[in-house]
Amino acid sequence: MVVALRDVTKWFGSIQALDRVTLSVEEGEIVGLLGPNGSGKSTLLKVIARLIPPDEGSVVLPVNGRLMMLRTGMLFDHTAHWETLTGYENAWFFARSYGMDPVTAHDRLEDLFERFDLLERWGDPVSSYSYGMRRKLCLIEALAHDPSLILLDEPSIGLDYRARVNLADLLRTAARRGAAIILSTNDVDEAAGLAHRIALLNRGRLLASGEPSALIGSLAAKVTIELRLRIPVDIRSLEEIPGVEGVSADEREGGLYVTVMAAPDESGPSSLLARIVHAVAARGGEVVGADIRAPGLPDVFLAHMEEEEGAP
């Protein structure tokens, strides 16, 4: 175990930022902290980084002090830099401060600047950088020394698509190397695509934590399949298909639309769609369009938010 938080509570005046959060992160694991604005994600990262002491509870890391800092890379939610220095000089200062020797530091920085498409601009002052370029520079500075604990606050904000893909690659490589990665995000898709485990936070409380598929499976949400038929069939016969729990039909925009509700199963919504299309064809109908709406992490997120708001 790399990070172990137990009943961590933090108050800022009368506002409770964290409420008895218990969470652990293993080596090689990517954990996504998901939650709305002000849910305590950034505070939790800063507590783990020892920048903010918790009021109650404990944070256990394998090493502490200077050694812990040497092995930690953190991306903050701001892009503070020394504006008159170049991007390379800023990154160089951080790389050298993390104890990298000059040759390794230069090679590693060159590689990272190239990965993030900043190599052509590394000799320019940071004051001439756009917001996205500054975010990339922050990422380079956080990752250059190959940290074994990576804390990222909203890493994909301001990044172009290519940089997001490269970042995901870098993080997966770091995780394979054994790094523990905790990233906070508002982007549900990013969390679902990258994280091995999701921790849902709201109002400082940890609502749920687990693998994305397990969290989705815990939902009682149905798979909804909407079919557009050119040749109609008796829709009641579709209810006989295993897994189908309800069928309804309506005519709009000059077409016949059939909506099929089904419980999610292990074979997945695509397999269910294939069974339904096959059944429609077998009954003499013809499908000209289909749309699947399967429950995903956004539904898990919204369901927990609604549950929390309904709670006293």
Add this chain to the structure above:
Amino acid sequence: MRPDSIFQKEILEDLRNRRGLVLKFALPAALLLPLILADVPLSLPATGITIAVVFSGVFGSSIGLVRLRESGMLERMAMLPTSPRRLIAGYAFANILLDGAQLAIPLAVFLVIHPPAPVGAVCVIVSFVSAVVAANALGILVAAIPESSGEGHIYAIITVMAAIVLSGLVAPAPYTQWFLPFWYLYETLTTVSSMPALSPILAALFLGSALGCAVVARKS
């Protein structure tokens, strides 16, 4: 130069900011040289140089640190494995060096116009360095209080005013001036050609100021 330390970073940043650098050197010279070259009592240029030392030291160090904190740079630096003591010491040393350099021109002209005895010259240098160190240490200490650069300016102004008044630069302050190295600088400059007796006191003061700066850096 690639910055390997906070000291090198500070120097490089100052060298890159050409306009700021020219202002840093030109402004004290423009304000102090007419006073030094004018036919006025020695106490006036001595007061001017001492106030400039207090002002540049306190303002430069405190506002710089407050801005670093406000931008989030201090938070980023807190994640570095470098000790805060070392970071603050590097920051202070760079600022002391730059303050010393920017005020060295008016001071040199002053010493040319009012040539001191050899021991007097040593006393001036020691008391000057001592005052620059103390002003920067004061600036770093003051930077711990404000939460924004706006507040930082107010605290810096209050500190500068207090240092000037308590050092007896406006009117004699017999109960406090002895504790501040700025008064010793003023005294050294005004008695520059006939004060060898003060040199041991100033040397001790210089060491005391350096020690004080180290303590402040450690606490920061």
